[in-house]
Amino acid sequence: MLSQNFFSILIALKFIPTALSQSYTQNAHFKGRDFFGAFNWETFDDPTHGRVNFVDQGTALNTNLSYADNDVFIMRADYHQIVPSYARGRDSIRITSHDAWGDSLLILDLAHMPEGCATWPAYWTISKNGPWPQGGEMDIIEGVNLNSNNLASLHTTTNCTMPQTRDQSGQVISTNCDAAVNYNQGCGVASTTPNSYGSGFNNNGGGWIATWRSPNAISHWFWPRNAPNVPDEIRQGDCGVVTPGDNWGTPDATFVWSQCDYNSHFDPHQIIFDLTLCGDWAGNAFPTAGCGPGNCQDFVDNTPDAFQNAFWEINSLTIYTPQS
Ligand SMILES: *[C@@H]1O[C@H](CO)[C@@H](O)[C@H](O)[C@H]1NC(C)=O
Numbered sequence: 001m002l003s004q005n006f007f008s009i010l011i012a013l014k015f016i017p018t019a020l021s022q023s024y025t026q027n028a029h030f031k032g033r034d035f036f037g038a039f040n041w042e043t044f045d046d047p048t049h050g051r052v053n054f055v056d057q058g059t060a061l062n063t064n065l066s067y068a069d070n071d072v073f074i075m076r077a078d079y080h081q082i083v084p085s086y087a088r089g090r091d092s093i094r095i096t097s098h099d100a101w102g103d104s105l106l107i108l109d110l111a112h113m114p115e116g117c118a119t120w121p122a123y124w125t126i127s128k129n130g131p132w133p134q135g136g137e138m139d140i141i142e143g144v145n146l147n148s149n150n151l152a153s154l155h156t157t158t159n160c161t162m163p164q165t166r167d168q169s170g171q172v173i174s175t176n177c178d179a180a181v182n183y184n185q186g187c188g189v190a191s192t193t194p195n196s197y198g199s200g201f202n203n204n205g206g207g208w209i210a211t212w213r214s215p216n217a218i219s220h221w222f223w224p225r226n227a228p229n230v231p232d233e234i235r236q237g238d239c240g241v242v243t244p245g246d247n248w249g250t251p252d253a254t255f256v257w258s259q260c261d262y263n264s265h266f267d268p269h270q271i272i273f274d275l276t277l278c279g280d281w282a283g284n285a286f287p288t289a290g291c292g293p294g295n296c297q298d299f300v301d302n303t304p305d306a307f308q309n310a311f312w313e314i315n316s317l318t319i320y321t322p323q324s
């Protein structure tokens with residue numbers, strides 16, 4: 001009897017702390033040149049109809065639109081050439097990870113994001129299986145033109161909505177995630193943390209963005225570079241084990257599954273960083289964005305200087321998966 005009780009206690013000790021603490025172990029860490037091996041440089045026409053010409057990796061390296069050393073990875077739109085009207089658009093980049101992840105914790109240490117009129121940068125994930133919107137889309141950093149607040153959204157198949165009130169500091173913009181309604185607006189939450197997007201983010205040295213995806217929720221936290229409360233495991237960026245959510249405070253945005261079945265709307269996702277110009281969102285918003293006079297395409301074609309700050313500068317991206 002004694003040994004049987006002892007065994008039961010061992011079982012309890014083994015499983016209860018694991019279930020409560022939800023530890024995640026490092027699965028991948030991308031820094032500097034790692035991005036060249038881990039991501040594909042896409043060259044298709046921008047599906048959002050941007051005035052861009054996505055270039056392949058070789059071209060990006062030859063023209064320095066993508067650059068890495070031991071410490072940073074940079075990718076950008078061209079800021080030297082006038083774009084002829086017959087061209088597909090201004091040279092830019094869209095990279096997609098070869099691998100895909102389901103439940104996970106993504107920690108991005110970002111020094112700079114593309115900013116300025118006509119820009120529409122995004123750091124986001126999409127189902128590897130698809131076809132879109134099957135398997136879901138998760139937008140982590142997104143905005144256009146001179147926006148100052150980051151927008152985090154989900155886009156899904158039908159029957160996925162979000163409650164108005166959730167555990168988040170951000171502002172609810174829309175609650176229906178179904179890509180087939182509201183012209184694919186998705187369900188979005190705007191960050192209310194200062195310097196979460198654009199020139200404010202960049203002038204402040206960027207910061208850290210943590211994304212925790214689980215069967216309980218998808219939550220995003222943002223800590224500006226000078227935040228006093230950045231958790232050690234976030235600042236360090238290359239840990240073996242992380243327990244997400246511990247002392248991280250209220251997330252900027254949270255998406256929950258009370259009105260959305262997680263397993264039927266989300267499957268493993270690839271990670272994408274891109275920079276498009278004009279197109280369905282930035283182009284339509286351009287006339288009222290304080291970027292005029294003129295239209296978005298003329299601006300892109302004829303003012304290369306305006307794109308000097310249209311670049312991503314990534315310090316590292318670390319991915320953790322649930323400890324089994
Ligand atoms: C390429 O870009 C990097 C990062 O912006 C810069 O430090 C470097 O000087 C550039 N190289 C050339 C040849 O322009």
Ligand SMILES: *[C@@H]1O[C@H](CO)[C@@H](O)[C@H](O)[C@H]1NC(C)=O
Pocket residue numbers: 159257258259260261
């Ligand atoms: C919609 O999703 C809810 C769970 O969020 C589920 O109970 C319901 O059956 C679904 N409706 C349809 C028509 O699939």
